[in-house]
Amino acid sequence: MGFTAAAGFVFLLLSLSVVQGQNDWGVTFTSTRICAVEGSTVDIHCSYRYPSRINGNVTVVEEVLWFIKVKENLPVDVRTDSEFAGRVQYDGDKNDCTLRITDLKPSDSAVYSFRFITNQPGGRYTSEPGVTLSVTVFQVQVNKPYPKAYPTWAVLTCHSSCQPFNNPSYIWYKNGLKIQEDTSFIEQYFDEADSISCAVKGHEKFSSPSVCVLHETCNRVIYTERSVCVSKGSSVNISCTYNSYYKVTSKFWFRPERGPQWKNPSQSEDLRTDSQYTGRVQVFETERGRSTLRITDLRETDSAQYQFTFRTSYFEWGSSLHGTTLTVTALQVQVIRVTLLQSYTEAELKCHSSCGSAGRLHYVWFKNGQKNKTQQTSTYTDHFYPGDNVYCAFRGHEDYPSPSVYPSIRPSVLVSPSEIVEGISVTLTCSSDTNPAAKYTWYKRNQSLPLSSGDIYHFTSISSEDRGIYYCKSEDHYSVDVFVDVQYPPNLPSVSVSPSEIVEGSSVNLTCSSDANPAANYTWYKENEESPKASGQIFTITDIRAEHSGIYYCEVQNIRGRHNSTLHLTLSTVSPFLRNLTTKMNRIRLSLVVLMLISLLPLTLWLRKKTTPLHSTTEPTGCKDNIELDACPAHEDVSP
The missing domain is CATH 2.60.40.10 (Immunoglobulins)
Structure with missing residues (x-):
C-alpha cells in the first residue's frame, strides 16, 4: 500500500500525455518513452478510466496488472516474473496506475502495457502498445586524435545510448578524484596509470565504470554491485575489483561518513578497527585483484555506502566515486487482498521490505512452518483456514524471517x-x-x-x-x-448546439450533459409545448426548418433531484455561400463610395470658394448716422 522504497530517477523523452481508448474506457500515459540509468529506480505513470455504471450496476475494478510478456494468450504480471523478483511495486490512488521498478537492468528495456479488469461483463481493457522503457549505462569513450605527435593526449566523451537527463552537467573523475564539471567531454594529457570515469551532476551514484586511458593496466576500482539489499540479522558480501599500476602497500574498506572530520575520505577509519563492527567484519581476497567485505549479524544502522581504497609508495586511490550502497531491512508480510468464502479465506500476500533494490534476492514462503517450494516471488496467493500462519524470508537467509500473520483473521x-x-x-x-x-x-x-x-x-x-x-x-x-x-442530484446541465451556424435543411445536434449519481435521465422540451421533444443526452433535428427555431431546454433528473438549462436555436435563411458573397459585395460598395467621396472633396471646396458673396465695405450715402436698419436700402456687390 504505497511505496517505501527510496525514490528513483525518471527521465521522460516525451512529456505530452498520450491517451488510449474510446468512449468511457481508456488509459492515459504521462509519457510513452522513458530513458533511465542502470541501477536507478523508474516510475511509469498512467491513469485509467471506465464507466461508473453499466445498466445500473456500479463498476468495481477487480484486478490491475502490468506486463511485458504473454503466455498462452494471457499477459504475465511482472510481479510474478522471476526476472523482476522483489523489484516491482504497484501504486494506485483512485484511477492511478503507477509501476515502480527498482535496481534497473539493461534487460528491463521493453514495452510495458497496462491491463485492468472490472466486475462488468466483458469489462476489461488493455493499453496498446504501452510505454517503451530504455535502460542505459554511462560509458567513457576514448579518442586519441594525435597518437604519433602527442601519444599521451586524449579526448574523452561521456556517452549513453539514450538521453536520461535534460540539459545535464557532467562530472569527471581521474583516479577516483573529481577533476572537472559541466562539459560532456574533456581533452588533456594523461599519465600511463590514469583511469577516468564520468557521471551527471546530482546523480553521482550512477557513474560510469572507470576506464584506462592509455593502457590496459591502470589504477582503478570497480564495484561489483551498485546496491545491495539484505534482511536484518543476516550476512552480506560486498565486492570490488581493483588494479594498481604500482605495488600495493595497504588496502581496506571504510564508510566515508565515519572517518575523522579533519581527514580526507581516504583516511577514513578501517572498518576492521571500527568499534561498531567489532567481531562482525572480515576482508578477504578469493583471487588476485578482488576484495570482498563481509559483514555478519546485520543491523539497520549498517545501512550506508561502503568504499574501498588502496595505497602504493607513489599513489593513493581517491574516494570521490560512489561505492556500494547497503540497505538492511526487516521483512513484513502484507495482506493485499482477501476474499471471504464459505469455509476458508482466499488471500493475496506480499513479502515487503524497505529496500529500494532487492532485485537479486528471491523469496521463500512458509505456511504453518512448512516451506512452499514452488513460490519464489514476493507475492503469494493461497487458501487459508482459521489457525493458519504465514511468514516469509529471503532465500538463503531463512533464519531471519518476517513475523507471522494469520490471513484468516481479519476485521x-x-x-x-x-x-x-x-x-x-x-x-x-x-x-x-x-x-x-x-x-x-x-x-x-x-x-x-x-x-x-x-x-x-x-x-x-x-x-x-x-x-x-x-x-x-x-x-x-x-x-x-x-x-x-x-448519491447526489444532477448538477446544472451544460447545453450546446452543433454546428454553431444553422442553415435550413441541415442537421443539428443539441447536447446536454450533467454529473449525477445515480445516472440522470435526459429529456428535451421546446418552449410553449407540453409534450417532450426527445429523450437522451443528444437531441438531433434533421432537415431543420424555420418552425424549429425557438427556445429549448434540457431537463436532467434522478431519484435525488432535477435541474434544467435552456438554449436558443436560431435558423439562418441565407446559405453560408450567399451570406459570404453578400458580405463581400457590401464591402466592395463601401470601398467605392469612400473613394468617390475622397476624389470629389477638392472640387467641392473650389466651387464653394467661387460662389461665396463679396460684401461692399462702402457705407451708403445718408445712412452713416441712421440707426434704423430698414431706413437704408440694401446694396449688393454684383460684380463677377
Missing part, C-alpha cells in the same frame, strides 16, 4: 447509514476479534487516510468526492473492500 467494516446521500453524516466502523484491542488504519483505494488511527472513520458532511472503495487494517490484517456509493 470487518460496517457502513452507517446503508443509503448514503451527499451532505449527510456517515460513519465507517472497523471491528475485529483481536484482544487486546488493535490499532486501526483506514485506506481509500490503496491510499492511507489522514487522522485515521481509530476504529471509526467519520464524515460529518459526505460529498461526491468521497465516493470510492474503503477498507481498514488491524495490525497486519486487512478487511474486505467496501464500496461507499454517495
Whole structure:
C-alpha cells in the first residue's frame, strides 16, 4: 500500500500525455518513452478510466496488472516474473496506475502495457502498445586524435545510448578524484596509470565504470554491485575489483561518513578497527585483484555506502566515486487482498521490505512452518483456514524471517447509514476479534487516510468526492473492500448546439450533459409545448426548418433531484455561400463610395470658394448716422 522504497530517477523523452481508448474506457500515459540509468529506480505513470455504471450496476475494478510478456494468450504480471523478483511495486490512488521498478537492468528495456479488469461483463481493457522503457549505462569513450605527435593526449566523451537527463552537467573523475564539471567531454594529457570515469551532476551514484586511458593496466576500482539489499540479522558480501599500476602497500574498506572530520575520505577509519563492527567484519581476497567485505549479524544502522581504497609508495586511490550502497531491512508480510468464502479465506500476500533494490534476492514462503517450494516471488496467493500462519524470508537467509500473520483473521467494516446521500453524516466502523484491542488504519483505494488511527472513520458532511472503495487494517490484517456509493442530484446541465451556424435543411445536434449519481435521465422540451421533444443526452433535428427555431431546454433528473438549462436555436435563411458573397459585395460598395467621396472633396471646396458673396465695405450715402436698419436700402456687390 504505497511505496517505501527510496525514490528513483525518471527521465521522460516525451512529456505530452498520450491517451488510449474510446468512449468511457481508456488509459492515459504521462509519457510513452522513458530513458533511465542502470541501477536507478523508474516510475511509469498512467491513469485509467471506465464507466461508473453499466445498466445500473456500479463498476468495481477487480484486478490491475502490468506486463511485458504473454503466455498462452494471457499477459504475465511482472510481479510474478522471476526476472523482476522483489523489484516491482504497484501504486494506485483512485484511477492511478503507477509501476515502480527498482535496481534497473539493461534487460528491463521493453514495452510495458497496462491491463485492468472490472466486475462488468466483458469489462476489461488493455493499453496498446504501452510505454517503451530504455535502460542505459554511462560509458567513457576514448579518442586519441594525435597518437604519433602527442601519444599521451586524449579526448574523452561521456556517452549513453539514450538521453536520461535534460540539459545535464557532467562530472569527471581521474583516479577516483573529481577533476572537472559541466562539459560532456574533456581533452588533456594523461599519465600511463590514469583511469577516468564520468557521471551527471546530482546523480553521482550512477557513474560510469572507470576506464584506462592509455593502457590496459591502470589504477582503478570497480564495484561489483551498485546496491545491495539484505534482511536484518543476516550476512552480506560486498565486492570490488581493483588494479594498481604500482605495488600495493595497504588496502581496506571504510564508510566515508565515519572517518575523522579533519581527514580526507581516504583516511577514513578501517572498518576492521571500527568499534561498531567489532567481531562482525572480515576482508578477504578469493583471487588476485578482488576484495570482498563481509559483514555478519546485520543491523539497520549498517545501512550506508561502503568504499574501498588502496595505497602504493607513489599513489593513493581517491574516494570521490560512489561505492556500494547497503540497505538492511526487516521483512513484513502484507495482506493485499482477501476474499471471504464459505469455509476458508482466499488471500493475496506480499513479502515487503524497505529496500529500494532487492532485485537479486528471491523469496521463500512458509505456511504453518512448512516451506512452499514452488513460490519464489514476493507475492503469494493461497487458501487459508482459521489457525493458519504465514511468514516469509529471503532465500538463503531463512533464519531471519518476517513475523507471522494469520490471513484468516481479519476485521470487518460496517457502513452507517446503508443509503448514503451527499451532505449527510456517515460513519465507517472497523471491528475485529483481536484482544487486546488493535490499532486501526483506514485506506481509500490503496491510499492511507489522514487522522485515521481509530476504529471509526467519520464524515460529518459526505460529498461526491468521497465516493470510492474503503477498507481498514488491524495490525497486519486487512478487511474486505467496501464500496461507499454517495448519491447526489444532477448538477446544472451544460447545453450546446452543433454546428454553431444553422442553415435550413441541415442537421443539428443539441447536447446536454450533467454529473449525477445515480445516472440522470435526459429529456428535451421546446418552449410553449407540453409534450417532450426527445429523450437522451443528444437531441438531433434533421432537415431543420424555420418552425424549429425557438427556445429549448434540457431537463436532467434522478431519484435525488432535477435541474434544467435552456438554449436558443436560431435558423439562418441565407446559405453560408450567399451570406459570404453578400458580405463581400457590401464591402466592395463601401470601398467605392469612400473613394468617390475622397476624389470629389477638392472640387467641392473650389466651387464653394467661387460662389461665396463679396460684401461692399462702402457705407451708403445718408445712412452713416441712421440707426434704423430698414431706413437704408440694401446694396449688393454684383460684380463677377
